[in-house]
Amino acid sequence: MRRKRIVLGGLLLISSLIFSILFFGLRAQPAECQTRVRVAQGAEPTRLDPDMHRENVSNTVILHIYDALLERNQNEEIRLNLAESWRFLNDTTLEFKLRKGIKFSNGEPFNAQVVKYNIERVAGLLPGAKKTLNPPGWESVKEVKVLDDYTVQMITKYPNPVLLSLCAQKYMVPIEYTKKDNFESLATKPIGTGPYVLKSWMKGGELVLTAKKDYWKGAPKIDEVIFRPIPEDATRIAELKVGNVDIIANLKPDNIKEIEAEKNLTVKYAPSARTAMIFINTEIEKMKDVRVRKAINYALDVPSIIKNVMGGNAYRVSTVCPKNFVGWDPQEKFYDYNPAKAKQLLAEAGFPNGMDATILTPRGRYLNDVQACEAIAGMLTAAGIRTKVNAVEFGVFAKQTQAHQIPEMMYAAWGNPHFDVLETVQAVLRSGEMFSWYSNKQMDELIDAAKQTVDPKKHEDLLRRLLRLMYDDPPFGFLYNQRDIYGVNKRLNWAPRPDEDINLYGAFLK
């Protein structure tokens, strides 16, 4: 009996000993480093070749490693960067003077030949180079001329008003390094002129950047930046709370209070470049009447949706142009919330007993998309447009929209990389475009004219005229642009940007 007890006791002791050692003895001690910042994003970068991706997660890493000729500042205004100056010689010729003495992290010099090589690659003019994944617009470039080591000209086939914006996104890569293997190494071993260099990258794990002390704009104040992919919201928040990460992106409105309750954490906001709108399918007969489309706008209580559905995390727009976009009209007018007027307009349009309609939305693609559509459907139904919500997975949604098959209405939030409303209206308003269910000759002419006009004032005037026309003959139910939410450790001095990039050059620890 005594022996039995000893055996049982021994078994328990061994089990608890193993458990204790593993549980308490091997706790990882985070190495202390005063100038190390960790950022958690929902996914990991795909490739670090700046021209072979189309997503923010990769861009956030890339912008620390490379520089572009121009850059956007915190307010998204275009500023000089690797270029010392720029000027349009005529509508189709843009000339850059370049900064001297800048080198890539492998020692290669930055000069006009590098610019020519880079622009030719993205314009599809470089023999043997694969097609890149840059935003549309580079195909307008016809030729790149090197005038001397530090002067270069881009000649376009037609005037391109977003050329400067494209130049602010086109990160420069070296010639010799990329020629060796036709850009293959760049995907995992990037070489740029930017403030950081890649130290290590474990796929699925940490990506570590170290500061370049001799960076031409001055050494970064943070020595090491670590990016970690953490797909689960709850895990990202937990890591922020325990201090293992300093910034988390894609915070949901429901989690704001939880973060604000922590004394060492804060929540930061930035207006997004994504504008939500109700696409109205005017290819369906009953939606052709402007009075029906106006009725939709009068039926919507947008401030209430922003407050109650979006938790205040959106900014109302009068049409489809947020305040920080080129084209925004300071004299903008908003539709009032007036269900009685909506009913009256419907009756005048021949629907005294209202009408039935469906609104298509993706499920979970945009912030609170289904909830917003439920609220919209309720408001429209109250005004006489009996609306059903058809919420589908994004794959199904994409397939239907690309096949140009939508019901009377569709909810989507449109992104815009150039902060110029021309990009939005070209895609969602111009007759014949894949995502346009509307046609208006006058508006098409204004879009085409704005597309051909590089003079900033004339370009903006054309867009403002377009937006005023759009207000009077609404192709959309006008809603809001979203607000991006970040959880941040208070020890870090950093501000979010409207382009969703997390830029830590210029940030510092308090």
Added chain:
Amino acid sequence: MSGYLTRRFLHSIIIIIGISIAVFVISRFTGDPVSIMVGPDTSQADRATIRKEFGLDRPIPVQYLFFLKGAVQGNFGKSIRYEEPAFRLVLQRIPATSRLIFFTLLWALVFSIPIGILSAIKRNSFFDVVGMTFTFLGQSIPSFWLGIMLIMTVGVYFRLLPISGYGDGDIAHIILPSLTLGAFEMASFARITRSSMLEVLNMDYVQTARAKGLSELIVVVKHSLRNALIPIVTILGLHIALLMGGAVITEQIFAYPGIGWLAVQSIYNRDFPVIQAIVMTVSIGIVATNFLLDIIYTFIDPRIRYVREK
């Protein structure tokens, strides 16, 4: 014995070929891979070029033979998302998932077998009731909930262990994911050990051993446990496949860079080559493990070897 092993090996090869056909056919059922690879604005001419480049213009049986040839050489094509060889991406993730599964099984066996034995010996005692209640909970709690709870308590409240990631591969980063993944296994193994031990402890030869005056330790460990372990080895093989399924959720919760997380990302991104590489690699791993367990059987229970050879 060699005849038995040869037969089992041939069975394994047939199973792997069957899996390769299933993977290939299912992937073709999901639609035209080219429409997934390229944007909606790609011209028909460009689509045809890509189709030719990937061999998708050939007849289906020919495509399958090319797929099989590539699979044998470890060539599943390039990942659409990462533009890297798909098999290389999978190989990079194997160590992390292998460690996770190893530690999951380690906890499961280290904790469940003693609990199962003690519960059987002390049947209907307080220990038995508590032990079986915990095993009931272990089998009932969903792993995504348990994972989040462990993060909130052990990671955030007590700050005892790292919450997510792989760190430098240190054991501290594996404890929470493996406990989450292992809760169900621990519970299953403990219950099976208990019932199996109860059955064996009542057998005549055990009573005889006791009557001969052998110590309880010898009776339990030498005479009873060895026979009681056979069902554990059986379910171990089955549970490795279950663990791979569980790893998909657990790795996602803990941002643990293993095959499960890669599978989720690849499915979201419709990264065909990677999905095919994962399914084939994991399937071969499971078939190989079951083959090894068949060999282990013959050592644990010579009757199996004898009967099968007969």
